[in-house]
Amino acid sequence: MSNVLEPTPKEFRAVMERVLDFSETVLARGAGARASDSSRIDEMLTRLDEKEPARADLDELLTTLAAAAATGSDHLHPGFLAYVPIAGAPVSAVADYLAALLNPYVGVQWDSPAMVQLEWNALRWMSRLLGYPEQARGVFTSGGSLANFTAVVTARHARLGNNYAQGRIFMSDQTHHSIERAALISGVKPECIVTVPTDANLRLDVGALDEALTDTGTSDEPPFLVIANAGTTNTGAVDPIQEIVDLAHRHGAWVHVDGAYGGVFVLTQHGRRILQGIDQADSITLDPHKGFFLSMGLGCVLVKEGAAMRAAYMAEAAYLSPADDTSSLPNFADYSLELTRPFRGLRLWLALKLYGWEPFAQALETNRSLAVRLHQHLSEDPRFDVPWKPDLSTVAFRLRDRDDAATLRLMKAINQRGRVLLSSTTIGGRSYIRACFLSHRSSDATLDNLLADIRECLAT
Numbered sequence: 001m002s003n004v005l006e007p008t009p010k011e012f013r014a015v016m017e018r019v020l021d022f023s024e025t026v027l028a029r030g031a032g033a034r035a036s037d038s039s040r041i042d043e044m045l046t047r048l049d050e051k052e053p054a055r056a057d058l059d060e061l062l063t064t065l066a067a068a069a070a071t072g073s074d075h076l077h078p079g080f081l082a083y084v085p086i087a088g089a090p091v092s093a094v095a096d097y098l099a100a101l102l103n104p105y106v107g108v109q110w111d112s113p114a115m116v117q118l119e120w121n122a123l124r125w126m127s128r129l130l131g132y133p134e135q136a137r138g139v140f141t142s143g144g145s146l147a148n149f150t151a152v153v154t155a156r157h158a159r160l161g162n163n164y165a166q167g168r169i170f171m172s173d174q175t176h177h178s179i180e181r182a183a184l185i186s187g188v189k190p191e192c193i194v195t196v197p198t199d200a201n202l203r204l205d206v207g208a209l210d211e212a213l214t215d216t217g218t219s220d221e222p223p224f225l226v227i228a229n230a231g232t233t234n235t236g237a238v239d240p241i242q243e244i245v246d247l248a249h250r251h252g253a254w255v256h257v258d259g260a261y262g263g264v265f266v267l268t269q270h271g272r273r274i275l276q277g278i279d280q281a282d283s284i285t286l287d288p289h290k291g292f293f294l295s296m297g298l299g300c301v302l303v304k305e306g307a308a309m310r311a312a313y314m315a316e317a318a319y320l321s322p323a324d325d326t327s328s329l330p331n332f333a334d335y336s337l338e339l340t341r342p343f344r345g346l347r348l349w350l351a352l353k354l355y356g357w358e359p360f361a362q363a364l365e366t367n368r369s370l371a372v373r374l375h376q377h378l379s380e381d382p383r384f385d386v387p388w389k390p391d392l393s394t395v396a397f398r399l400r401d402r403d404d405a406a407t408l409r410l411m412k413a414i415n416q417r418g419r420v421l422l423s424s425t426t427i428g429g430r431s432y433i434r435a436c437f438l439s440h441r442s443s444d445a446t447l448d449n450l451l452a453d454i455r456e457c458l459a460t
Ligand SMILES: *Cc1c(COP(=O)(O)O)cnc(C)c1O
Pocket: 084, 142, 143, 144, 145, 146, 148, 176, 178, 231, 232, 233, 258, 259, 260, 261, 287, 299
């Protein structure tokens, strides 16, 4: 009796050949593709809704997948400028395939030491990139939210131990909501979350932070954590990290840098300048699925004093006893909430081993220059308010002297053309359109399409 769950190598090859054909069509779809298409969505949802799995063959299922993927947003499209793009470079698919095929366990070093070494290499490359010392540790996570959570818990444990009921955390009003969520879930009281205003560039106002840390502090409510943003989601604003580190450390607080969007810009000259001081933060979040253009599912958290991270997460279990644990390699399971975990580091390991740093640095430079040029164009046009020069690669703009509805209508009209996809946000009570460039596929043509679509949508 053959076992369908375990195809022969020949049968498996036949499956993979079909998958490869499918991949080729996905990668080859060119000019006609739309950044977003919701025209047939209701029909599609009705077709896909099934209460029990009806058996089908692979060809049929690939056809279904292609049809489903053709509706909604296309994150592979060069014109995807909404939110913070997650571009999905094909190398991620190759790495995920190999990781799933080999299926090693990299949570403890004694199970697959050599695979752990590869994951550890990728993590150390991130750590060195940010200027962290040898004793730094970290883990790859599913994304920035889990990375931020992992760091907040580490900071809480390091600064407050088990007596954390009154600990206060400080962050700017532009901070990603995953930080507040992490704080609340890790036991910080809502009233102990202190929001600090931002300056005219939407960067955390250090004077206001100084006041907040000094004025409201009582010995019962120690400031234990200050968040510095290395690229806010709204506009890519980079907080003055060096000043925040100096100030927070004087107050004995841990500094966590949320670099989910912008941390990777240390690969560029401009980034190194604007992110100065990041190596002095106590922990850092990166999101390689954003700045390294990989597919969804790769975040990273680094802690400068790795021992603090292990102290926060270490727990023992009889059934996990190692035969021999003398290795210098970390047990990642001791540094995070996850026990069983995919071999995520392989994505970064494979990409960096194949391509090196340079293509990533170059693509980041390109994305930043597209944003700078967009900002220039719109600033010269009296119909727009474009208040913030991009620190990284995001531009927020609105129609001048018009209400929010007019700005949002413009965005909708642009998106309907299908060549680019923009998203919106609210800053200071007003609606803004955001264009965030963060894809290795972005080029001059992306910017030209965007500018032409803006022009034409305004003309009609
Ligand atoms: C995207 C983002 C996050 C959340 O990361 P996920 O990978 O979506 O979980 C956190 N902070 C910032 C600044 C981000 O841009």
